[in-house]
Amino acid sequence: MCGIVGYIGNRPAREIIINGLKRLEYRGYDSAGIALLNDEIKIFKCKGRVKELEDLVNSSDFDGEIGIGHTRWATHGEPNELNAHPQVSYKGNFIVVHNGIIENYSRLKRHLQSRNIKFTSQTDTEVLANLIEHLFVEGDLSPEQAITMALNKVEGTYGLAIICKKEPDRLYAAKKGSPLVIGVGENENFIASDATPIVEHTQRVIYLKDDDLAIIKRNELILKTIRNHPLEPEVQEVDLKIGEIDKEGYAHFMLKEIFEQPRAIHDTFRGRVLPDHTGIMLGGLHNVFSQIAKADKIIIIACGTSWHAGLLGEYIFEEYARIPVEVEYASEFRYRNPIINKGDIVIAISQSGETADTLAAIKLAKEKGATVLGICNVVGSSIPRATDAGVYTHAGPEIGVASTKAFTSQVTVLAMMAFETGHLKGIISDEQYISLIDELVSIPDKIGKALEKNTEALEIAKLMQNSRNALYLGRGYLFPVALEGALKLKEISYIHAEGYPAAEMKHGPIALIDENMPVVVVATKDNTYDKIISNIQEIKARKGKVIAIVTDGDTVISKIADYVLEVPDTLPAFAGLLAVIPLQLLSYHIAVLRGCDVDQPRNLAKSVTVE
Numbered sequence: 001m002c003g004i005v006g007y008i009g010n011r012p013a014r015e016i017i018i019n020g021l022k023r024l025e026y027r028g029y030d031s032a033g034i035a036l037l038n039d040e041i042k043i044f045k046c047k048g049r050v051k052e053l054e055d056l057v058n059s060s061d062f063d064g065e066i067g068i069g070h071t072r073w074a075t076h077g078e079p080n081e082l083n084a085h086p087q088v089s090y091k092g093n094f095i096v097v098h099n100g101i102i103e104n105y106s107r108l109k110r111h112l113q114s115r116n117i118k119f120t121s122q123t124d125t126e127v128l129a130n131l132i133e134h135l136f137v138e139g140d141l142s143p144e145q146a147i148t149m150a151l152n153k154v155e156g157t158y159g160l161a162i163i164c165k166k167e168p169d170r171l172y173a174a175k176k177g178s179p180l181v182i183g184v185g186e187n188e189n190f191i192a193s194d195a196t197p198i199v200e201h202t203q204r205v206i207y208l209k210d211d212d213l214a215i216i217k218r219n220e221l222i223l224k225t226i227r228n229h230p231l232e233p234e235v236q237e238v239d240l241k242i243g244e245i246d247k248e249g250y251a252h253f254m255l256k257e258i259f260e261q262p263r264a265i266h267d268t269f270r271g272r273v274l275p276d277h278t279g280i281m282l283g284g285l286h287n288v289f290s291q292i293a294k295a296d297k298i299i300i301i302a303c304g305t306s307w308h309a310g311l312l313g314e315y316i317f318e319e320y321a322r323i324p325v326e327v328e329y330a331s332e333f334r335y336r337n338p339i340i341n342k343g344d345i346v347i348a349i350s351q352s353g354e355t356a357d358t359l360a361a362i363k364l365a366k367e368k369g370a371t372v373l374g375i376c377n378v379v380g381s382s383i384p385r386a387t388d389a390g391v392y393t394h395a396g397p398e399i400g401v402a403s404t405k406a407f408t409s410q411v412t413v414l415a416m417m418a419f420e421t422g423h424l425k426g427i428i429s430d431e432q433y434i435s436l437i438d439e440l441v442s443i444p445d446k447i448g449k450a451l452e453k454n455t456e457a458l459e460i461a462k463l464m465q466n467s468r469n470a471l472y473l474g475r476g477y478l479f480p481v482a483l484e485g486a487l488k489l490k491e492i493s494y495i496h497a498e499g500y501p502a503a504e505m506k507h508g509p510i511a512l513i514d515e516n517m518p519v520v521v522v523a524t525k526d527n528t529y530d531k532i533i534s535n536i537q538e539i540k541a542r543k544g545k546v547i548a549i550v551t552d553g554d555t556v557i558s559k560i561a562d563y564v565l566e567v568p569d570t571l572p573a574f575a576g577l578l579a580v581i582p583l584q585l586l587s588y589h590i591a592v593l594r595g596c597d598v599d600q601p602r603n604l605a606k607s608v609t610v611e
């Protein structure tokens with residue numbers, strides 16, 4: 001939520017910051033702004049996308065060699081020019097861009113208002129800017145002291161970049177709860193919410209930790225805590241190629257990411273599956289596998305699409321490792337005093353590694369004595385740092401707001417964990433273990449085959465594009481896939497869609513079925529196949545339009561369904577990895593046909609760092 005970019009160096013800052021904000025637009029895109037520092041400071045802000053900000057800035061000649069920029073996902077105050085960042089303090093000395101929420105802002109605001117300090121926006125960020133100014137002016141403090149004192153007074157979360165007018169040779173950056181990365185260049189330095197705006201300039205980065213404050217000059221970087229303890233900056237080389245964050249000829253990031261899945265899944269198991277397929281080595285979990293094998297219970301916590309991956313993980317773990325699994329929404333788990341016993345394993349799943357509810361749930365699980373493992377995509381993000389051990393999915397940067405390759409790579413990791421645990425426990429024989437690994441290794445090619453049905457998906461999308469509702473049904477391993485298919489449709493095309501266990505349809509949703517209701521049935525071959533045929537008959541008897549996802553060569557369902565999309569045959573545990581592909585393509589095409597902004601759907605953000 002909200003993207004921050006900062007630059008200090010000898011090059012014109014304007015283009016660097018605008019380009020950086022474009023890379024971070026997946027984090028929020030309801031308004032944007034930039035402050036540029038030259039002999040004077042100029043601020044440009046507008047409602048809308050970074051492109052609109054770019055047009056606004058380009059209407060002026062003004063540039064600077066120092067600047068900060070912001071793309072917003074509104075929390076406090078509607079998206080408009082006044083509430084857009086940067087926010088400027090009442091005397092104009094401090095210019096602030098912020099990602100996060102200042103939770104005690106209304107108390108602080110009342111206090112500042114009682115001192116006759118005026119506010120021009122509804123944002124919590126202006127409260128912070130004014131608090132810094134107030135401490136600076138009234139407390140006779142240096143800018144740095146005013147900033148640290150203010151940060152010690154605020155509750156909540158922040159990633160911050162600050163310019164102080166009195167110190168035109170530096171930027172301040174601070175972090176608590178919201179991510180912030182510093183890029184270390186030659187005679188120039190960068191600040192950003194993640195590494196994507198930085199890597200085209202330098203691969204050397206510092207991931208700030210909570211309560212860190214950085215004072216960043218062109219040739220110098222001082223790192224300390226907000227309690228003034230000096231810190232040694234830990235510079236890391238980031239392994240992110242610029243091509244990975246470009247669309248590479250695809251119309252949208254989402255489409256590129258859907259088509260990247262064979263490569264992404266391959267990268268997820270590459271180096272982890274032994275070349276002769278006789279074993280799985282998840283280095284990050286090496287020391288905890290015996291503990292997982294002994295666990296009485298596994299609790300999976302996640303949000304959104306990652307939660308759906310967790311649900312598939314439950315089915316795979318219970319079948320192959322015979323450990324009871326509960327899958328919890330992180331936001332529910334953390335507020336209901338969950339029962340966690342020592343020795344229970346908690347697995348947190350998150351693409352971004354920054355989701356606020358998941359992070360808070362991890363903290364709670366650790367307080368209750370659980371061993372917490374992470375499955376994350378973004379290297380160096382907060383969740384991998386907060387967990388006891390974990391596995392990166394290595395799917396590469398996911399920019400489209402609707403998650404696709406993150407889902408399939410998370411399921412791949414969960415499957416590897418379950419097989420390894422089951423094998424360790426002696427539940428899976430050596431022979432079965434090897435055949436599961438053989439099948440896993442064949443999945444990228446099979447996803448490639450499923451992707452060949454793109455044109456058919458487009459044709460079906462044309463028929464569904466004007467629907468107001470859609471139902472997605474599946475059973476067993478295919479139920480989480482139905483949930484994920486429905487989520488994909490609603491988040492990018494704004495068509496109301498519900499995922500349901502196919503048999504439960506009779507207990508409610510069947511009342512909705514008529515000739516206008518498309519019903520997407522995920523019906524590849526497994527042990528519930530015969531039952532789902534009956535469910536399809538029930539829909540047809542009520543004139544519903546059935547779009548079925550079936551196994552290649554299926555002759556039964558293709559006769560009763562109105563349309564079918566085929567995917568290759570696989571073992572039930574992997575069926576979700578293939579069946580989800582046509583559902584992703586279907587949603588993508590429907591959204592494009594409806595003229596929706598696929599990569600930046602309304603009201604959503606890629607990384608939800610507010611609770």
Ligand code: G6P
Nearest residue numbers: 303304305306350351352355403
């Ligand atoms: C947001 C994104 C979803 C994502 C969810 C969880 O809602 O739009 O695509 O599934 O957050 O994010 P995480 O990064 O924790 O997987």
